[in-house]
C-alpha cells in the first residue's frame with residue numbers, strides 16, 4: 166500500500182468545547198490536508214480528544230458528572246463542530262478507546278523490556294492545568310511558568326530514561342532541518358535539550374481514571390505519555406499495516422506543547438521503542454485576546470461557528486461563505502513566529518478588504534465585463550504574458566509557503582493573484598479597448614478569467630465553498646487538481662459564464678459602535694459625534710427639477726494629488742464612452758491606490774470649475790463623515806460602465 170500523507174493535530178483536552186485557538190491548529194491541518202489532496206497525495210488526517218488526565222477528571226467532578234459521561238459529551242462536541250467548519254478529518258481518536266489503551270500498554274511494555282523504564286519516587290510540583298511536572302527552580306512566584314496553580318506531590322512512580330536520548334535527539338534535529346519548524350522554535354528546543362534532559366515521571370497513583378500501567382494496577386500512565394501515543398495508536402500499530410501511515414509527515418500544534426512534549430519526550434519515546442520519528446513538527450504561536458492567550462481555562466473564548474453566524478447576519482453573506490471567511494481569517498493571520506491578536510475590528514477589516522474588495526470585486530468585474538464585451542463566454546484567445554507570470558508567481562509562492570507549512574503566506578499568495586487581477590483590469594481597461602475596437606480585447610478578457618480560475622484553485626484548500634461558488638459562476642467544474650492551476654485546459658473556450666452574483670456583501674463598518682457578541686468584555690459605546698451637515702429643513706423640489714441633475718457611474722482610471730493642496734486629488738474618470746478630469750477634496754480619506762479602478766457616482770452636468778487652477782469637469786458624490794471627511798458612494802455591486810443613477 167502506498168504511504169499516506171499523515172497529518173495530525175494535538176488531541177484536545179475535553180475540559181471544555183473548541184474555540185478559535187484550538188480551531189486555528191485544526192484549520193492549519195485541514196488546509197495542509199486539502200492542499201496535499203489537490204497535489205494528488207492520499208491523505209490521512211487525524212484529530213481527536215485527550216480524556217485521561219487529572220484535569221479532565223476534575224472538570225467532570227466540577228460539573229457534577231460521571232467522568233465517562235462527561236468525556237463522551239464534550240468529545241462529541243469536538244467531533245460535531247469540526248465538520249461545521251468544513252474540517253475533513255479521516256479519523257477521530259479518543260484516548261478512552263480500547264485501541265488506544267492497548268497501544269499505550271504495548272508501548273509501555275516494550276520500553277520496559279528494553280530497560281528504558283525504572284521505578285523511583287517522584288517528589289515535586291504538579292500543574293494540573295498543563296498536566297506537567299515542575300521542579301522548584303522552574304516555578305515563577307510559586308506558580309507554574311504558565312501562571313497556573315501547582316500542587317506538591319510525592320509518589321512512588323515509574324520513570325522514563327529520557328536523559329539517555331539527549332545526544333540522539335540533538336543529532337536528529339541537526340540532520341533534519343525540517344524536523345522542527347519554525348526555525349526560531351527549533352533553536353529553543355535545542356537549548357532546552359542542551360540545558361540537560363531529565364528523566365520523566367510517567368505514571369501517577371491510580372485515581373480510578375486513566376490507563377493502568379501494565380502489570381501494576383496501582384498506577385495509571387502519566388497523561389502526556391499516554392496522549393502522545395495516540396498518533397501511533399491510530400495507525401493500528403503494532404498490527405500489520407501501520408507502515409502505510411506512520412511516520413506522520415506533519416504534526417501540527419501550538420508552541421505551548423512543542424518543547425517539553427512533542428520535540429523531546431515524544432521522539433525519545435519513539436527512539437526507545439524503535440519507531441521512526443515524524444518528519445516535521447510545527448509549533449505555531451498563539452492567538453491572543455485582551456493581552457492573554459485565548460484558552461478554555463481563561464474563559465476568554467471565541468467560538469468560531471458563532472463568529473461565522475454573526476458575520477452572516479451582519480453582512481448578509483451565506484452561512485457557507487461566512488464559515489469560509491472565518492477559515493480565511495484564521496489562515497491569513499496564522500501566527501508562526503510571533504503571537505497574533507484577535508480583534509473583531511481586524512476580522513471585519515480583513516473580510517471587507519481581502520474578501521469583499523479584492524476577491525469579490527475581481528469576480529464581479531471579470532464576469533460583468535465578460536458579458537458586456539465578449540458575449541458572456543470564455544474567449545478563445547492568447548493569455549497575456551503578465552497574467553501568465555502573475556499566476557505562475559502566486560502558485561510558486563504558495564508551494565514554497567506550504568513546503569514550510571506557512572499557511573499564512575500561502576493565503577497571501579492566493580490573494581496575490583486576485584490583487585494582480587484587479588490592477589490588471591484597471592490598467593488594461595477593457596472598456597477602453599472595447600470603445601477603441603482594439604483587437605487585444607479577447608486576450609485581455611481571457612487573461613482576466615485565467616487569473617480568476619487560478620484564484621479559485623489557490624483559495625480552495627482555505628475556502629472550499631467559496632472556490633466552488635467561483636467555479637460555478639465560471640460555469641466550470643471545480644478545479645481540484647493542483648497541476649491544472651494556470652493550465653490552459655482548465656479554462657475551455659466557449660463555456661458560458663454565469664451572471665455575477667456577489668458572494669461577499671460588504672460589512673457596514675460605520676455601524677461598528679454597536680457592541681458585538683464576540684467582544685470578551687463589554688466596552689463603553691462612544692457617543693456618536695454629530696454629523697457636520699445640520700439637519701435643516703430642505704427646500705422642496707419637483708421630480709422634474711431633480712431630473713435635471715445627471716448622475717452616472719464612472720470608473721477612476723488615474724489619480725494624483727493636486728500640487729500645493731493637501732486636500733485635492735486630480736482624477737481621470739471614464740464614464741461610459743466619456744472621459745472627464747475631476748478634482749475632488751478627498752485626499753485626507755483616500756490614497757491614489759484606493760481610488761484607481763473604483764466605481765464612483767459622478768454628477769456630469771455640473772458647470773466646470775477651476776480648483777487651484779486645475780479644471781474639474783464634474784463632481785463625485787460622497788457621504789460626509791462625522792469629522793467632515795468624505796465617504797465615497799459606490800454602487801452596491803459592479804454596475805455597467807456609464808450607467809445612469811436615479
Ligand code: ME8
Pocket residue numbers: 174175176177178179185186187189190215392393394395417418419420421422450451452453458459460
Ligand atoms: O495541550 N492560540 O490540549 P489543549 C493558538 N491535550 N493555539 C491554541 C490556542 C491559542 N490561543 N489555544 C489552544 C493539550 N490552542 C493536550 C495535547 S497532544 C498529544 C495533547 C491549540 O486542549 C494549540 O494547538 O490544551 C495548542 O497546542 C492546543 O490547542 C492545546 O490544546
